[in-house]
Amino acid sequence: MPSGKDLSERILFSQQLAFEMIHVVASTPTHDIGTSLESSDSLFDPVPLEDSPSTLDDPLGPLHRAAAEPLVRAASEIEQRYREVENNFKRALTQAWLTIFERISDLLSDRASSDSAFEHPRDIVDLWAQIGDSVFQELALDQVFVLLKHQWINAAHHARKARNQLSESTLHTHNIPTSAEFREVHRSLYMLRKDVRASATASTAEYNQLLSLPTDATTTHTSKSARHTSIPELEAIRSSPTSPHPSPRHLSLAVDHMRLFTYQAPHPVVDAKAVLICSSPLFNSDILDLCEQCSMIRELLSAGITVHLLAWISARYADQWVALDDYVAEHLHAAIQHIRRTTKEEPLHVLGVEHGGTLATIYTALYPEHIRSLILVSSPIDFALHHPHGTYPLHDYLSKLNVNLLAEAMDIIPIHLLDCCFALYSPFQRGIQKYLEIADQVVNPSELQSSTQIEQWRTQPLALPSPFVLKLVRALYQENQLLRGELGIYGQTVSPSKIVHPVLHIFGPSDKRIPAASALPLTHSIGNSEPEIMRFSGDCLDMLTSPSRRRLVVAKVAGWLKYH
DSSP states (O other): OOOHHHHHHHHHHHHHHHHHHHHHHHHOTTSOHHHHHHTOTTTSSOOOOTTOOGGGTSSSHHHHHHHHHHHHHHHHHHHHHHHHHHHHHHHHHHHHHHHHHHHHHHHHHHHHHTTOOOSSHHHHHHHHHHHHHHHHHHHHTOHHHHHHHHHHHHHHHHHHHHHHHHHHHHHHHTTOOOHHHHHHHHHHHHHHHHHHHHHHTSOHHHHHHHTTOOOOTTOOOOOHHHHHOOOTTHHHHHSOTTOOOOSOEEEEEEETTEEEEEEOOSSOOTTOOEEEEEOOTTSOGGGGEEETTEEHHHHHHHTTOEEEEEEEOOOOGGGTTOOHHHIIIIIIHHHHHHHHHHHOOOSEEEEEETHHHHHHHHHHHHOGGGEEEEEEESOOOOOOOOOSSSOOHHHHHHHTOOHHHHHHHOSEEETHHHHTHHHHHSHHIIIIIHHHHHHHGGGOHHHHHHHHHHHHHHTOOOEEEHHHHHHIIIIIIITOHHHHTOEEETTEEEOGGGOOSOEEEEEOTTOSSSOHHHHTTHHHHSSSSOOEEEEOSSOHHHHHHOHHHHHHHHHHHHHHHHTO
16 A cells, blocks of 8 residues: 555656656647657656556557547647647737727828827827727728637637546546546535535424424524524625725625625615625626625615625636526525525615626526516616627627537636626727726826726636536527526426516627627516616616716616515
């Protein structure tokens, strides 16, 4: 029996071996990888371990090497294809930059010939950004470029999947637990946690029966909220370090990577209204309460409204099995049930922000008796968008994404992989001008602090479980099942026609992230009369960060809650 030290050394060696094999595949895409492996002295040197089994003197061994050769060869071909597609995509981007330089050069020549000088160097930068973004927006409508972009993205995911398979094969060769085996363990643990949570919602008699305890009127069991979390420091541990959270709050509930926070109004109001804000699972909810100068929650509290915030944190490895069904029928349902039980507030007003509103819409159709009214802020409902004179970056990108390949390549998916489409749509506005605008705010410390914290918030993207992304993209963006009334959640069919509640829909007609064309169809598909509509300029982020726009929206929401 090898010692613990020997075993750890073997594991480290096997991991190093896997990484070296992947490096060989990545660095030699133009010839036979099997030949490279045969001639790699560093890869097949004898293992410097005491009393090592003879089979480790040649790590793969002749039989294992022969079995792995087709896999290595296939990985080489996939890597080579990825490099070819990547080069084609880079050539298209290079041509776009040449077009930008040509247009700027022509414009500068025209201005020089007309003796029209720039009044300030900043004017040149603004002109450069304007021309650059216009070229990339034209490029976004070019079907050849769109095809190249999606070929590159899908090829990258295919290459990552091939590397994973090669690494798994190496680990399996040396009888080391593979990632697939670890995933299965985590899946079993996750299902057990779900069973425990389900049992905690049963009645006292049923719960005692599960534990083989006598049913007694004096017997009590731990409350559901205590079972979800009993760590008072959990909020401090999991909260983002970049957000001071100026509004006092406390952690009420924690399930997987969902957190329910409760805020209290500074001046209690008799018969105060309460609202549950369901933040978007695609962005950090800190933007709702970022600082004193930028806090939608703070303004709602000042209006005398009690706020409950359902926030999402980055998914961890243990959360990799959480799916869209769990987001709605378990996490959102647990939050609403907790609020109803602890505050006696039923049914509830729910405010959903962007895709959080999509989740709230699905939940309202599933459990209409728990919802009093529904407020949606830039929430997509119709996901099948085709604009003849423009582009919807997120919809165009996700509608053509090979999401099955993405989910197979990654267990936890960083949100920037879904949001990267906006970077190519307006790279100058997102990459240059915003920093120049921050520099302009040096004379105003409060605006500078707010802008700085917003930029810090942008650098804190969330990570999502692959099953959630898989169903979000395939069932909604690619098959539009929600609007068609075909979306299945835990075996139940969801249809917006089941929504008979008062609905307030707030959106920006010029929003590129969540277009009005995606939000408006709810007005024609729900089962009650026409929802009330409010429009604001810009997109959802502009509304949340602009004091004037945010105050108008908060005033509208406060008035809505007062009369419903």
